[in-house]
Amino acid sequence: MLSINENYLKLNENYLFSDIAKKVAAYEKENPEKEIIRLGIGDVTLPLAPAIIEALHIAVDEQSNPATFRGYSPDLGYSFLRELIAEKDFTDHGCEVYSDEIFVSDGAKSDSGNIQEIFGQDVIVALGDPVYPVYLDSNTMSGRTGVYDEATGKFSGIVYLPTSAENNFVPSLPSRHADLIYLCYPNNPTGTTLTKDELQAWVDYANEEKAVIIFDAAYEAYISEENIPHSIYECEGARTCAIEIRSFSKIAGFTGLRLGFTVVPKDLLVDGHSVRDLWARRHGTKFNGAPYIIQRAGAAVYTEEGQKQIAEQITYYMNNAKVIREGLIASGFEVFGGINAPYVWLKTPEGMGSWEFFDFLLKNAQIVGTPGSGFGPSGEGYFRLTGFGNAEKTQEAVRRITQLFAV
Numbered sequence: 001m002l003s004i005n006e007n008y009l010k011l012n013e014n015y016l017f018s019d020i021a022k023k024v025a026a027y028e029k030e031n032p033e034k035e036i037i038r039l040g041i042g043d044v045t046l047p048l049a050p051a052i053i054e055a056l057h058i059a060v061d062e063q064s065n066p067a068t069f070r071g072y073s074p075d076l077g078y079s080f081l082r083e084l085i086a087e088k089d090f091t092d093h094g095c096e097v098y099s100d101e102i103f104v105s106d107g108a109k110s111d112s113g114n115i116q117e118i119f120g121q122d123v124i125v126a127l128g129d130p131v132y133p134v135y136l137d138s139n140t141m142s143g144r145t146g147v148y149d150e151a152t153g154k155f156s157g158i159v160y161l162p163t164s165a166e167n168n169f170v171p172s173l174p175s176r177h178a179d180l181i182y183l184c185y186p187n188n189p190t191g192t193t194l195t196k197d198e199l200q201a202w203v204d205y206a207n208e209e210k211a212v213i214i215f216d217a218a219y220e221a222y223i224s225e226e227n228i229p230h231s232i233y234e235c236e237g238a239r240t241c242a243i244e245i246r247s248f249s250k251i252a253g254f255t256g257l258r259l260g261f262t263v264v265p266k267d268l269l270v271d272g273h274s275v276r277d278l279w280a281r282r283h284g285t286k287f288n289g290a291p292y293i294i295q296r297a298g299a300a301v302y303t304e305e306g307q308k309q310i311a312e313q314i315t316y317y318m319n320n321a322k323v324i325r326e327g328l329i330a331s332g333f334e335v336f337g338g339i340n341a342p343y344v345w346l347k348t349p350e351g352m353g354s355w356e357f358f359d360f361l362l363k364n365a366q367i368v369g370t371p372g373s374g375f376g377p378s379g380e381g382y383f384r385l386t387g388f389g390n391a392e393k394t395q396e397a398v399r400r401i402t403q404l405f406a407v
């Protein structure tokens with residue numbers, strides 16, 4: 001008899017962004033004269049940099065010429081892009097990563113959702129909390145839902161690694177063994193980071209426990225402070241225990257174009273099996289390659305002009321984050337992030353719940369943010385604002401908050 005994958009029924013009813021949209025639409029309808037400012041967005045707003053647009057035009061023209069037309073791209077990505085990534089993102093920064101360990105994809109969401117499927121069903125998954133919800137949902141879809149088997153004493157499922165102001169957003173090593181560990185730094189939603197020593201402790205733990213770390217570095221380009229690792233491969237021993245996922249979305253505005261990559265080192269073995277080879281097999285079976293045109297646009301990110309132009313965009317977003325951060329601090333808020341990531345994470349005032357604060361801010365200042373509880377249980381009592389908006393509107397939003405919470 002036809003049935004569905006019951007694990008899908010175990011997914012949290014995560015209506016975060018649709019609930020936000022509904023509340024905002026209802027408020028707009030009742031208050032058409034009020035100007036709403038959206039600081040909840042995790043999407044970029046600046047247009048693509050000229051160097052990227054130029055590369056796109058050239059690649060489109062190539063597709064019109066029989067001599068330069070390209071059909072299916074290689075499963076793992078074109079070597080022109082993989083070699084650039086290996087050199088510019090890793091070798092130049094002292095990390096040992098080779099081009100045949102890089103898998104180009106259509107973005108970090110797909111990779112971070114798919115990577116779990118090459119690991120066994122009964123693995124114990126440790127997840128940052130709060131964090132990007134894809135890791136939890138993709139493991140839930142695969143049936144890792146937190147089951148403790150009395151007979152065998154075996155637990156398979158999810159273990160949270162709670163972070164909050166109390167532990168300075170640095171998760172403790174798990175108290176019980178974990179097999180697959182998701183770390184996202186700089187973190188979405190908290191905007192916080194780990195120092196190199198803190199990350200090294202995780203790498204050491206993973207090597208000792210024969211665990212694998214999935215390190216999501218989608219916001220790596222926003223790091224401004226020294227001693228914050230841009231890649232997990234800056235840590236000693238990471239090649240035997242870590243997979244790194246990156247995205248062109250937030251560093252170069254590719255949220256609509258779609259491009260990312262995953263690094264799976266050849267030294268990473270599980271039960272004697274090469275994870276890199278299995279991921280290559282999976283990629284070859286289920287993915288037909290990122291579009292040639294988009295990979296050419298990705299290569300333009302690494303040119304001198306490309307680098308200069310995207311640095312200007314990152315500065316623009318980080319200025320917004322700074323304006324939000326400083327405005328909130330001046331208004332008496334407890335604030336985190338916003339220094340190495342475009343996300344500012346604030347403690348809601350007077351013990352308000354995350355959604356309560358959402359309603360309060362919308363009603364009294366016409367500002368839309370994201371309730372922290374949408375990113376995991378430890379996000380309750382926190383709220384996320386982002387620097388991805390327009391600079392003038394961000395300043396206006398901060399002016400409204402300052403007025404509302406004048407100390």
Ligand code: PLP
Nearest residue numbers: 107108109132188218247249260
């Ligand atoms: N990883 C994290 C931590 C993110 O916050 C996001 C997007 O918000 C992604 C991955 C998705 O990136 P992409 O657009 O490459 O799919």
